[in-house]
Amino acid sequence: METRNKGSFGTQKLDDERRVRVLSPGMLVFKRFVRNKLAITGLVILIVMFAFSFLGGLFSPYTQAQVFKHDEAIMKEYATCMLNTDLRYTVRKGAEFPDAAHAQAALAITQGNPSFTYGDRTYSLVKEGEDFYTIGDAIKIVEARTLANKFSLSAVKDSAFTISPAFAAAAQTAITAGAAQFKADGDVYTVVNAGKTSAIYHVESIALATKNVYDPYEEQYKDIATDFGFRYASELALSKGKTQFSFDGANYSYETIDGDIVVSKDENGTAVAVCTISDMLVSSKANDIFLSSQEKSLIRNAIRAKETEFVIQDAAGANVEYRIDRVNQTYTVRTLTESRVITMYEFPTAAHLLGTDSNGMDVMTRLMYGGRISLMVGFVVVFLETFLGIVMGGISGYFGGWIDTAIMRFVDLFNCIPFYPIVMIIGTVMDKMEIDPIKRIFILMAVLGILGWTSIARVVRGQILSLREQDFMVATEATGIRVSRKIFKHLVPNVMPLLIVQATMSLGGIIITEATLSFLGLGVKYPLASWGSIINAATNVHIMTNYWFIWIPAGMLIVLTVLGFNFVGDGLRDAFDPKMKR
Amino acid sequence: MNGQKRANDEVVMEVRNLKKYFPIKAGIFGRVVGQVRAVDGVSFRIRRGTTMGLVGESGCGKTTVGKTLLRLNDKTSGEVLFKGTEIFELGRSELRHLRPQIQIIFQDPYSSLSPRMPVGEIIGEAVREHNLVPESEFDDYITKIMRSCGLQPYHKDRYPHEFSGGQRQRICIARALALNPDFIVCDEPVSALDVSIQAQIINLLEDLQKEFGLTYLFISHDLSVVEHISDTVGVMYLGDMVEYGAKEDVFAKPLHPYTRALFSAIPVPDPTVKMNRIILEGSIPSPANPPAGCKFHTRCRDCMEICRHEAPKRFDAGNEHYVVCHLYGK
Numbered sequence: 001m002e003t004r005n006k007g008s009f010g011t012q013k014l015d016d017e018r019r020v021r022v023l024s025p026g027m028l029v030f031k032r033f034v035r036n037k038l039a040i041t042g043l044v045i046l047i048v049m050f051a052f053s054f055l056g057g058l059f060s061p062y063t064q065a066q067v068f069k070h071d072e073a074i075m076k077e078y079a080t081c082m083l084n085t086d087l088r089y090t091v092r093k094g095a096e097f098p099d100a101a102h103a104q105a106a107l108a109i110t111q112g113n114p115s116f117t118y119g120d121r122t123y124s125l126v127k128e129g130e131d132f133y134t135i136g137d138a139i140k141i142v143e144a145r146t147l148a149n150k151f152s153l154s155a156v157k158d159s160a161f162t163i164s165p166a167f168a169a170a171a172q173t174a175i176t177a178g179a180a181q182f183k184a185d186g187d188v189y190t191v192v193n194a195g196k197t198s199a200i201y202h203v204e205s206i207a208l209a210t211k212n213v214y215d216p217y218e219e220q221y222k223d224i225a226t227d228f229g230f231r232y233a234s235e236l237a238l239s240k241g242k243t244q245f246s247f248d249g250a251n252y253s254y255e256t257i258d259g260d261i262v263v264s265k266d267e268n269g270t271a272v273a274v275c276t277i278s279d280m281l282v283s284s285k286a287n288d289i290f291l292s293s294q295e296k297s298l299i300r301n302a303i304r305a306k307e308t309e310f311v312i313q314d315a316a317g318a319n320v321e322y323r324i325d326r327v328n329q330t331y332t333v334r335t336l337t338e339s340r341v342i343t344m345y346e347f348p349t350a351a352h353l354l355g356t357d358s359n360g361m362d363v364m365t366r367l368m369y370g371g372r373i374s375l376m377v378g379f380v381v382v383f384l385e386t387f388l389g390i391v392m393g394g395i396s397g398y399f400g401g402w403i404d405t406a407i408m409r410f411v412d413l414f415n416c417i418p419f420y421p422i423v424m425i426i427g428t429v430m431d432k433m434e435i436d437p438i439k440r441i442f443i444l445m446a447v448l449g450i451l452g453w454t455s456i457a458r459v460v461r462g463q464i465l466s467l468r469e470q471d472f473m474v475a476t477e478a479t480g481i482r483v484s485r486k487i488f489k490h491l492v493p494n495v496m497p498l499l500i501v502q503a504t505m506s507l508g509g510i511i512i513t514e515a516t517l518s519f520l521g522l523g524v525k526y527p528l529a530s531w532g533s534i535i536n537a538a539t540n541v542h543i544m545t546n547y548w549f550i551w552i553p554a555g556m557l558i559v560l561t562v563l564g565f566n567f568v569g570d571g572l573r574d575a576f577d578p579k580m581k582r
Numbered sequence: 583m584n585g586q587k588r589a590n591d592e593v594v595m596e597v598r599n600l601k602k603y604f605p606i607k608a609g610i611f612g613r614v615v616g617q618v619r620a621v622d623g624v625s626f627r628i629r630r631g632t633t634m635g636l637v638g639e640s641g642c643g644k645t646t647v648g649k650t651l652l653r654l655n656d657k658t659s660g661e662v663l664f665k666g667t668e669i670f671e672l673g674r675s676e677l678r679h680l681r682p683q684i685q686i687i688f689q690d691p692y693s694s695l696s697p698r699m700p701v702g703e704i705i706g707e708a709v710r711e712h713n714l715v716p717e718s719e720f721d722d723y724i725t726k727i728m729r730s731c732g733l734q735p736y737h738k739d740r741y742p743h744e745f746s747g748g749q750r751q752r753i754c755i756a757r758a759l760a761l762n763p764d765f766i767v768c769d770e771p772v773s774a775l776d777v778s779i780q781a782q783i784i785n786l787l788e789d790l791q792k793e794f795g796l797t798y799l800f801i802s803h804d805l806s807v808v809e810h811i812s813d814t815v816g817v818m819y820l821g822d823m824v825e826y827g828a829k830e831d832v833f834a835k836p837l838h839p840y841t842r843a844l845f846s847a848i849p850v851p852d853p854t855v856k857m858n859r860i861i862l863e864g865s866i867p868s869p870a871n872p873p874a875g876c877k878f879h880t881r882c883r884d885c886m887e888i889c890r891h892e893a894p895k896r897f898d899a900g901n902e903h904y905v906v907c908h909l910y911g912k
Contacts, residue, residue: 025698025741471694475754478652479708479761480681489707493698 029497032575039571045564049557053371060362064369065527067360068343068352076337077285078322081299083329084281087131087209092228095206097123097135105135105209124203129239133209134232138190138201144175145197151175161202171200210235213281217262217273217293225275234263234277258301299324303331345547355549358537359526363550367557370529375561377445377530378511384449386503389456390495396457397464398487408461411454419451427522437525444523448510459502463495497576504569508562515558531558592665594765594797595651596627600660602646606870618870620646622821623660628765628814633791633798635812635829637805637844639866643821644801648767651799652684653677664765682712685758689770691750695742702738705756714762724760730793731756732786748779752786759790765797772807784811805848809833814902817841820877821869827903837905839882876908884909 012019023031033039057064087106091097101118108116108125115124124136141161145152151172155161167184174182174191175198181190190201208231216225224230230247237245237254238261244253251266252274260278264271275293280303282296291299295312302310302324311319325332342360346352354363396407426447430440467473467490476486511531517523518532519539526533534554538544544551602621605614621643628634636644649655651662653669662669664684672680688694695704706724709715715723725735731752742750751771758766768787772780784807790796802808808815808829815832817825817840825838836842843860850857862881867873873880879889888908896904897911 023741024700025743471688471690472696474649474654475686475688475694475757477654478681478684478686479711479757480678481708481711482678485707485711489699490696494696 029572029575033571036571036574038567039575042564042567042569042571045560046568049371049561049564050375052557053368053375056368057365057372060365060368062362062365064366064529065361066365068346068356068362069340069360070343071338072341073336073338074341075323075334076339077332078289078335078337079282079284079291079299079333081283081303081331081333082281084211084213084279085329087133087211088213089135089207089209090226090228090231091207092205095137095139097137097207105133105207109133109209123206126205128208128236131211132235132239134205135207135209136203137206138203139206140199141189141202142171142200143197144171144191144200146175147196205232208232208235211279212238212277213279214275214277215282215293215296216275219290219292221274238277258297259304260297260300299333345543345550347547348549354553355547357534357550358540358543363534363553366529366534367531367553370524370531370534370554371557371561373441373524373528373530374511374514374532374558377441377448377514378507378565380445381448381452381510381514382503382507384445385452385456385506386499388449388453390460390499392453393457393460394464394487394491394495397461397468398491400465400468404461407457411457414451414454417451422451423447423517424520424522427517427520437528440523440525441528444514444517448513452506452510456499456502456506459498460495463498464491467491467494497572501569501573501576504565504572508565508569511558511562511565531555592630593627593663594630594665595799596661596663596666597647597651598625598661598663600624600647600650600662601658602643602650602655603658616870619821619872620869621650622869622872624816624818624821624823625660626814626816626823626826628797628799630764630797631791631795632813633800633811635808635815636799636801636818637803637808637815638818640803641866641869642818643869644803644818645769647818648686648769648799648801651765651767652686654686679712682708682714682761683764684767685761685763685765686767686769687751687754687758687771690774691747691754692742692774694754695750697742700739700741701733701745701753704742704753705760708757709760712761714760727756727760730790731759732782746779747775748782751775751779751783755783755786755790759794762794763796765799767799767801769801770803771800773802773804780807787811805845809848817844820866820872822877822906824878824907825903825905827899828901831899831901831903837899837903837910838878838907839884839909840878843883 087109089097089102089105098118101123104116104118105123105125107113109127113125115122117123121137126134126136128134140156142163143154143156145154153163153168153171155163164185167189170182170184171189171191173179174189175193178193179191181188183189187202190203192199192201208228210231212235214225214231214234216222233245233247234252237243244251246252253264253266253271255262255264255271260276262273263275263277265274273293276297278297278300280300282291282299284291298310298312299322302322308324310322310324312322314320320335322333322335325334343356344358344360346356348355352362352364354367357363357366392407392411396404426443430443435443473486473490476490481490514523514530515532515535518530519536521533521536524530524533531554535551535558537547538551600621601619601623603617603619606616606618607613608615624643624647626634636647638644646655650657651664651669653662657670664680667680669677669680669684695701699707702724705727706720709723710720724738728735728737733749733752733756737745737749742753745753751774754771771787772783775783787798787800788811791798798811800808800811812829814827815825815829816823817832817838819840825832825836825841832841833845836845839860840862843862846858846860860883864881867877867880875891876882876885876889876894879885882889886908892908894906894908895911896906898904899910
């Protein structure tokens with residue numbers, strides 16, 4: 001009947017107890033929390049952080065791993081030029097003269113040996129002129145077979161040798177006589193017998209070594225300029241001081257222009273430049289640039305004149321400036337080239353509110369996506385920790401006895417695991433196994449949760465142990481209340497406040513741990529971002545001192561978020577504290 | 583009042599030679615190295631509708647006796663018969679059914695109420711658990727109980743922190759009473775309250791006893807309260823019940839030297855009376871290592887040679903007045 005009067009103050013006296021509004025403990029906690037300015041500040045910070053991280057990503061026009069590029073003229077290496085002081089080898093087509101044998105040849109040249117061996121072969125070395133050597137090798141040219149007293153000869157496919165009647169006769173005589181050598185057409189041939197087949201070898205030049213550099217005048221002359229026969233003929237003529245030579249039925253002549261020798265082909269009376277011979281090696285640095293012989297001569301002349309800059313007219317008729325830098329005997333030619341580059345370290349603009357980072361990604365967008373991961377890791381880990389802590393601590397505290405002892409010793413064991421070494425080892429293992437970045441985050445969550453539940457288990461156990469001895473728990477026993485009700489109606493509601501505070505406080509800690517791990521490169525990996533991995537950029541002194549906008553905002557976000565969680569945690573603790581009446 | 587009570591001779595609670603030792607464990611394997619003899623051979627019987635006062639110093643085992651009667655502790659030996667049934671022989675479900683009939687009121691009204699439960703829920707929880715009243719009458723029943731304990735029905739939705747100590751103790755009494763018990767152990771129910779509230783609670787307990795025919799075991803160290811409320815009195819010293827008898831007999835003619843020393847400390851509200859106090863030397867010995875012979879001999883004024891070696895036997899001084907002392911019976 002009294003309850004019906006509730007709220008109608010008219011029938012109640014001023015000092016009537018019913019005028020006092022009834023508040024449940026939950027409401028009281030809420031009211032106390034709301035009155036705490038610091039806690040509300042923390043809550044506002046957290047709301048802003050959540051909005052920034054979870055909604056920000058939806059509004060950001062960019063994705064987290066989007067790389068920005070722009071066009072820029074940069075001094076790009078155009079060509080390098082080297083004074084050639086080494087013997088360079090030209091190998092006959094089809095002949096075998098491996099690069100490794102070059103060293104043996106060089107050794108033989110300096111020692112003046114007439115031959116050298118490489119592998120199981122012996123090569124002969126002939127000095128044909130100043131800095132001009134030919135390397136000879138016995139090449140199998142003809143195969144001889146004696147089948148049923150019938151003698152046959154066949155030229156080896158690759159060799160250009162044609163069997164003359166005089167050669168055939170000499171060969172047959174030599175092979176039937178079992179001679180090792182025979183002469184025919186003024187040349188010496190070697191015979192190697194192997195049963196019914198014999199091989200006839202002839203020593204021929206397979207390579208030449210010279211210090212001259214041949215550059216084709218135009219791309220179409222590339223083949224001829226690198227041809228062994230052409231070079232051999234040219235070098236032979238040069239060493240003999242001739243001004244012309246013939247090769248492959250054509251006549252070539254020399255002409256010295258600006259220190260380079262230009263080789264011209266006589267084509268029906270007109271001289272067509274084929275290649276240049278020089279002592280400088282000019283090579284293009286970019287794949288798409290073909291340096292013509294003229295360009296090369298220009299570069300060479302500029303270098304010979306000890307110039308640091310020169311100008312070439314390009315195909316469109318514009319003057320292109322080149323710069324020459326010298327390092328030892330190597331000259332590098334650079335020119336301004338328009339190219340597409342990644343927009344790195346761009347200072348904050350309207351398009352990129354916090355600039356771009358070293359990968360050319362928008363820092364603001366990465367902060368948003370990074371916040372998602374940082375906060376999510378925090379929540380999942382705390383949930384995992386708290387869940388494990390409640391189960392283990394609850395069992396331990398409620399049942400006591402040997403179960404309690406066993407679980408608590410297990411907790412001690414867990415606390416003995418050194419946290420950072422273990423996490424570092426797991427991080428390294430994950431690096432080695434090249435685990436997908438997203439899976440990596442889940443593994444990180446699991447590891448942090450599994451390593452962190454012990455403190456919560458201890459708190460829960462302690463709380464339950466103390467509650468178990470309280471008179472109201474004895475009273476539930478005396479009134480015969482069943483176990484499930486005891487646990488869920490009496491124990492859990494009394495442990496909950498402490499757990500909420502503990503969980504809120506540890507959220508900040510987890511976020512810091514995750515940031516630390518990511519900072520050390522063990523946590524969240526590129527292309528995914530987390531606040532810790534963004535700060536990682538500050539390990540580079542150049543970035544730390546020059547590009548504040550890359551790492552300061554991430555640091556501020558971590559500080560603010562942790563501060564927010566701690567304020568809210570403190571506020572909750574004060575609100576739950578029954579000693580704080582109002 | 584007393585005559586009325588005596589007429590009913592049904593023994594509600596009988597305790598025979600009850601012993602409760604707590605083991606002292608030591609070492610990593612929890613080896614038992616000794617025992618605390620909290621209750622060391624206590625016997626008494628309480629008749630329906632009467633109150634037995636249990637007095638003694640702190641740590642003499644009063645509360646252990648009380649808790650053992652509810653089987654909140656295990657016993658070491660002896661018998662606890664509730665209406666002739668040994669409660670330590672009951673199975674789980676039998677015990678659960680018996681629970682409502684024996685209730686307890688704790689000393690500290692602050693820790694005996696769950697802080698996160700409204701009062702109505704605290705009082706009615708076990709009633710619902712045991713289906714003592716139909717669901718339709720539940721609210722009225724709780725209201726009735728709260729009224730008889732001096733609580734207002736609108737208190738139902740409030741939480742314990744909004745109540746004073748006296749009101750909380752009323753809630754505790756209501757919680758016990760709601761189960762319609764036969765026997766209530768009052769474990770120093772008023773010692774945490776101030777004197778005016780003490781009187782209210784004592785009167786409430788007496789009124790409820792009359793109304794519902796309750797039987798109390800009233801544990802206290804406050805002798806005047808015990809003198810006021812009890813019909814029989816037991817005096818405990820170091821786990822032993824040294825004297826037991828009707829209140830009139832024990833208070834008028836205390837036999838045991840300890841009882842006499844205890845009673846000499848009751849203040850008399852008259853400044854002209856010269857109090858003849860018996861001051862006990864020393865402090866109570868450890869129940870883990872009680873003295874040989876009579877446990878009280880180390881502090882007894884009338885200590886004799888025999889007291890040091892031989893434990894005294896129970897002496898019946900007539901009218902169910904027992905004393906355990908060598909001064910008598912030889």
